[in-house]
Amino acid sequence: MKTIHIALIFTLSLTFFACDPSLVDEPPLGATENTYFSDVNEFRSQLAGVYASLYDDYHFAAVGYNGWITSNFLLPGDDLTENNAARTDVELFDGSLNPNNGRIRYTFQTCYKTIARANVTIDKVRTVDFSDFAGADEIAKMEGEALFLRAYSFYKLFNFFGSVPIVNERIRTEETTNTPKSPDIDVLNQVIQDCEAAIQSLPEEWPAEQAGRVTKNSARGLLAKALVFRANYTGDNDSYGQALSVYNSMTSSLTADFIDNFNSYTENNEESLFEIQATVPSSGNNNLQLHNDGAWRGVENCSVYRGYMMEFGGRGDFNDASSTKFFITDKLSNNFGNDPRINVFINSEDGFGGKIFQKYNKPDGVNELSGFHGGSLNNERVLRYADLVLIAAEAELKSGNPAKAIEYLNQIRTRARTWGAESGYGDGVTPENYPTSESNVQTIMQWIMDERFVELAGEGQRWWDLKRWHESGDINLTGWTGGDQHFSSFLASPVQFDVNKHLRFPLPQDEIDRNSAIIDNNPGY
């Protein structure tokens, strides 16, 4: 019996002492911000998360299956149209372009996600004393990368929505969560300011194994564009001069082969200023339905979805899953269809009468599809030097130097013509150089606009160009219809464009509902 008593008392005391209140003080199993940012790898990982957020823009299942939002960049302009009435919000500006539009909301959300992540990088680089860390110089450059990525997000917000909240600090307290809208031009000024700051800490280039990170030229390119945009929107011609001086500091150059800009094997080349680094995750499985930021362990989606710009029965099953195809507009095709920069992307055997505009996919062999769902590994060229050459042309023209403008135009045309001849996609004649003697500003401006139309077709630039030229008075979008002189829509249904409403997309209703500092949406919504 004695043993039992002892065992019992032992057991009782055991349970008494086994209750351990200190367990509730256990820290979480994973890292926290307080312990993170202790070496260059951790800084770099967080920064990689900022870059990774950009895949959202090209994600197949962004807003559900077939929810990709690239249509918001690509369709509102007059270079591309669609065949199957699946994106009528941005193709026809119809009633579905409203504050509850899920793809518009996603675009807005994605920009602010990038901004919030970039703000963490900027905060940490500025507040953590990393001077003793190995790789301290790389950490110092990261501030510039984050500033650029933030600037790029504001640049998108400005072009999509106009007046939006400017969030240029980490928001960490409840009191500071409601940021009011700033006037459009302040949003653009934020882009300019961030780019200027970024240039200070960015390198001219990164080692080859890190190609694709933001460089000084990336920031210069975006800065020059933003300055020209500012001039368009404000009529402040000084900005043209500033843009030109930034342009002149750039060290990029045009590639000899035009197609190098759309070829997955020649990414991050000398013409490239900034690209979305389309790739496959570690497992090789690139599941288009899985978001890049999910916990998918190697099957996340890091590719660019472009099924809508590829032929049917094509190379990857999901690329056929597109609910609509993006066609070249008759406007572009009829006027410039002979330009090698257009016809190289057209395949008359595509089953749609040669209408699918297959930039990044033609000529055969340039596109790399991988993973069993077949996302494209071909980087999206967000910003390339040819764009900046034409921006410089525009700035020179507006600064009163038509000859210089024509010279820049001819740089672009010469490259196209020469490449066309060598590759066999052109005749060696088209496009001809413009005479440098021309002095009519309207004529030259039309040349510039046409050149951008052709050179940058299908790269998501057109709508933003049309908008700013409308602001600067170079064109007038008022009353634009679906006709071939205007938006040139393939769809039979009418374009319902209203110039007083549709130059800015609606802010998402959720932002209006949740942000107590915002009451009104953009006019008309």
Added chain:
Amino acid sequence: MKLSVLLFFATLLSIQANNSYSQETHISLVMANVTVERLLETIENDTEFKFVYKIRDVDLKRKVSIEVANVTIDKILDQLFKNSNTAYKIMDRQVFLIPKRQVNKLNAIPLLRNNFGYQRSIPLIADTIRGRVTDERGEALIGVNIQVEGTTKGTATDFVGEFELDNVPANAVLIVSYIGYQTREVPVSSSGVMDIILQEDSETLEEVVVIGFGERKKKDLTGSISTVGAEVIEKIGSISPQFALQGNTTGVRVINASGDPNEAPQIFVRGIGTWNGDSQPLYVVDGQIIEPPRAGNEDVISGFGLSTPPNLFNLINPNDIESISVLKDASAAAIYGSRAANGVVLITTKRGRSDVPVVEMNSTFGVQNIPTFDLLTTPQFISLAEEMYTNSNNPDVDIIEDLYGRYEPSDANRLTSFSPQFDPQSPFYISNRNTYDWQDELVNKNAFSQDYDVKVSGATDRLDYYISGGLSDRVGVIYGDELRRYTGAVNFNIDVTDWITLGVNYKFTHQRSFLNGSQLQEIADVSPWQPLRDPNHPSGYAPVIDPFLFGDTWQGNKIYGQGSNPNYLAIADINTNAFTIKRNLGQFYAEVSPFKSLTFRGSLNLDYTIQDRFSLDLYPQTSYFSPAPQDPRTVAPNAPNSNGRMSHRINNIFNYQTDFTAIYDKVFANKHNLNITAAVQDQRHQVENSDFNGANLLNINKNPFLNGFSGDLSNNNSFYGWTQRFWFGMMGRVSYNYDSRYYIDASYRRDASNGFDDEYRWGNFYAISGAWRLSDEPFFNIESVSDLKIRGGWGQAGNDQAAVGRYAFLSRAAGGLSSTRWGSGNGNPIGNQVFGALVADFPNPELSWEVSTTTNIGFDALLFNYHLNISAEWYSRVTSGILQSVNLPISVGTNNPLFNIGEMENKGIDLIVGYQDQKGDFYYGVSGNISFVRNKVTKLYQGQPLSVSGFERADAVRVEEGRSVGVIWGYKLGGIFQSQTEIDAYFSEMEDNNISNLSYVQPGDMYFLDVQGDPTEAEPFYSLTPDGKINSNDQTEIGNTIPGYTYGLSFNLGWKGLDLSFNFYGEGDVEKYNEARRRFESMSGAGTNYFSSTLNRWTPSNTDTDMPRAVIGDPAGNNRFSSRWVESAAFFRLNNWQVGYTLPPSVMNALGNTVRSLRLFVGGQNNLYIHKWGALDPVNDAIPLPRVYNAGLNVKF
């Protein structure tokens, strides 16, 4: 009087209702060296006290001496039995002498029935017995049932309470039963004259209720506790014991999640406590807090289409459960303070009670059926598809182009992306107009279930034991689903010495479900011309795609158009999805009582669960039966010749708890009852996840479930991780009552959770409650009221469910969640992997407990000699500091944080009324209950309304200040346009931004109402003034998913061996969103089938209908989330019923008494189901509740 026989019948002759005799009678005694027997005799002679005992329980020959003057009898007895094994209990003038170890049982169990034995060897003196039955007041009882045990012989008392029985055997025992009174077993007296007194029913009042860290008699309860006992639980016929609460308890709403037994029912106690987290009660099994896997707080690997985590309570055999108590208000639940805000469900399992070993066997067989949808035939389906296109006047939509795909470049394009099967000109046109309704084959008819269990239980002087084993085997209502469960339980409690008790209570469960089937809606949602079987295909199944139709390149050429569905039959037969749960639940405790009133108890509670999800996808075979076009040769890029892939996810869940409890329980001066309880408790919950994936299976066994894989690194993928949660709590409770008349009960608990930061980690929860037994007051003399108690309470309880384990007070750096690659170029399109890390939280260090405060007041009454019982209660439950996942403005860009912001209240009334009576052999009882609840959200972050996913699956609900949390939010349907004139008139003054182009709206389309306007400065979310525009601000309240009232009704009756019970349950004043109708009545896409109700669609010749026209693409937004789809979900249902027959003792005798009792029964569930729901089942259309018929038997040896 001779003490060698039992005396109690004589002692009961003149007992008055007055209980004070023992306290008022003072005795003086001087006796030296006499036997106990002699002493007792003396007391009996000198006073009115009578002693009742079994001879073996009292040492009558012991010599004692005593000298007392003017003391009460208890003093004498204390002295007399101080050093003996005998205890006593005084009830009025009777003194019961019993063994000491049975004292607790005496308190716990109706007194005379089990603990007071009788001697069978009485000589026969008279074979005619006469007697009279009275109540304690001496009033005659009429119609009392008298039966001779073991025979069919019996009678009933007459108008003066007298009875007479002839030819009663010498050793007979009379069973005297009467509703409202305790049943007594009385040996016939030697004189042949018996006066029997029945004590008023103790069942209702003396019933013991588990209250958490202890138990109380029902009559002593001060809080709101609902309880159901084994007799109800055993009859529910469900694998899941929670359903015993449905319809049998007030204020407790049990929702059947689905007809699939794997899906856990949801329980909501008194409304809904929070919108963050699942608002489910805390579950405590035999003192151990169980943490069911919940979405959001740990890895839930339900999978296979289940919407809820695996049903935890499948893991306890209902037949092993003694009782389920639900602590509804904080005054009862505060003892589990920190986590009891949504109520507490206490499950107590059985232990051995009977003095003789009882072997019991149960077996039940059942068949289940579910209703099915009524769908269009193939010709009807085709003509509807054609009509949709004809009706469209969108110039971009054309049947030839958009459905037939006639302008597509190739047949491959047509077959992969269009439906040439509709095109009469196409070679793929389906001219065979057979209709295949997959429900015919894939819904199991008369799905068979069988349940068996065996248990042995008993109790000896020092040990009670309970051992059971069970097997449950159920074929699912859907083809491919089945469930098999093995359960085992042992419960031993040992009195090591008089003051030490040890116990072990262990349960083991192994449950394996095969979940190869699909849900009913998926099975119905197919093109009706698509068959499941194809005798010409080598597999016998009809393939869905013809991938090599155009050469060697794999293409998803769909054979039955874009609506081609996976061939669920083939997939169910070929692939294997299994879900296995193994659970070990064990409690070990030791109890020490250093002296009588004080008990220390320490217990270790171990709960180890293994969840195991296995799926084997033989995609090289099943790819042909799926419309998703994946080339099996490239699905796994690194394993082109694989036979399939396997994934195996194992979660080891450790839920350990240690308790240390001290209880002081003492009665002072026979009237002051004091109970003090203090406890320390900690809980550790850790989950280990591991996952193995192999994409390269080369050998497939005959039994593919047992297939293994190994080796091939480039095709394997695995991960591993841990999560953990900890709690620590201290509690104390003081309960005092004076003479069972005045009660006061106070409790306090202090708890810490690792879900909160240091300074906010501890929560203090208080509760106080009281009761007043009015009927015991001297001035209370209402004859018809047998017992009346008024009670009330106030208390607080907490909830950390939304925060614990998430470390939301910290800013986490989450690595490995996103990635990018740098360095592509120069011929390399891929680059070098860089893993991203996200610092994306918006940490809230001030996060703390969500607190629910309840106030309740009510009464319990027993009327008309305990025939009628009524309980009514009003309560208010306010939840504040709701851990609200705040929707920050999108522009903040971080993850949404948790703030303790929200508030809401539930107010309601619970009412229960029951009546029971007996007339001779016939007894009956009827009980009804109804609970009303009103829920209102009172505070939100910045007042901003929220949309949250519904508490019950599909409904998207709105959380908005001033409204109920279950509000369905959507557009209000106006009606159907009958003419273009009406359309023009409507839209001349109205714009609708759900409509992309007004000119596509046609007669037969629906219009919606402009009920509100855009926000203004004063009305920041929407204006109550209509503004001539229909947009998202016109969405409004169109229903409420929280029932305004729930009610239950139960009947039971019996006559001789026959017993019947019926239990009904209903919900009223409730709406739900009819997801099935939206799916099958939308008529806006030509792919899969529609309900036959669409035959009544609007056409120019059928305008008097509420079904709009069919039109492709839905240009008018007819299918928007609107009141069109919201319906009353009220129902009234026969939850379960059972008719049983117990073979009479004569039959048992004839069988030589090898079997002690045998009961046969037939029963069913949901056999009567009244509702107005537009689809199949207002509770669940995915897998409707099965209609069950079952039969079984219960045998005791």
